[in-house]
Amino acid sequence: MFSFFRKKSPPPASEPSASTSSPAVVAPALSAQDVLVPVASARQGWLDKLKAGLRKTGSSIATVFTGTQIDDNLYEELETALLMADTGVKATEHLLQDLKRRVKDTQTTEPAAVKNLLIESITDLLTPLQMTLSIGEHKPTVIMVAGVNGAGKTTSIGKLTKHLADSGARVLLAAADTFRAAAREQLAVWADRNTVDIISQAGGDPAAVSFDAVSAGKARGHDVVLVDTAGRLPTQIHLMEELKKIKRVVQKADASAPHEVLLVIDGNTGQNALMQVKAFDDTLGLTGLIVTKLDGTAKGGVLCAIAREKPVPVYFIGVGEKLEDLETFNAREFAQALLS
Secondary structure, three states: OOOOOOOOOOOOOOOOOOOOOOOOOOOOOOOHHHOOOOOHHHHHHHHHHHHHHOHHHHHHHHHHHHOOOOOHHHHHHHHHHHHHOOOOHHHHHHHHHHHHHHHHHHOOOOHHHHHHHHHHHHHHHHHHHEOOOOOOOOOOEEEEEEEOOOOOHHHHHHHHHHHHHHOOOOEEEEEEOOOOHHHHHHHHHHHHHHOOEEEOOOOOOHHHHHHHHHHHHHHHOOOEEEEEEOOOOOOOHHHHHHHHHHHHHHHHHOOOOOOEEEEEEEHHHOHHHHHHHHHHHHHHOOOEEEEEOOOOOOOOOHHHHHHHHOOOOEEEEEOOOOHHHEEEOOHHHHHHHHOO
């Protein structure tokens, strides 16, 4: 079992909910002792999978540090390796400048030691993305989830649903991906598997489904409403406009909603992932990311590009299809896995 969310006791009923600039919120009806701490061995097993998933990237970068001296050639090779890992030009320039400073400050003379300094540099770059998603200041907490087709959006929603349900939260799913029948069926399977409610309409208007779900969540006392929107490309203007419509309609059902807007991105898509983050953020105002499919072919350096150019928090990363293959993002763990 693993924990995605920080859970705290709610404020007294007479005390109004306080707004916060942080994406993290606190959970109602779940006390501090209810927090699920990941078993060390389970976390380590997941980290091993992450390292295996990033091995291609790590091995190409690690070979740079097998030489005998620290010189311009080493930095040139490292620059090439970082760019090949989809780190992006801006993040690569930042990392190289920071690494040279660290080498100078520590008076490092061995190339092998530079690798550890690079881990520290990447950790510092990624740390601002490391934030915890928690549930509860608003009831229900309304979470919109977007993403392109094939990114693993609906599966990620299913995994979050299971964790929330197992943690005692009442979850309501909104099947607002009405363009694809398989999406509704897939979400219905997750709802049945986790014994949670679902609002679904065959061929219905996505915004209407979302409105009904938020209204039902409020009326029935659900803790969370998860809205699964249709997969789309940023270039599909009419579908991106529909996302805006869904958000507007959700706000009619609850003026403070949506409380989280998450984008699921496929770690295999490299710089396209950065483009997706920029486009969806411009459209919706993202509060967090779920990065999936870091499973062997991914070039994980794209998170460095995101951190440098569009620092939207990364709540979760995934390395496979199993429930335990989705975990909370930790900057140092990721940097170590990237260079393992």
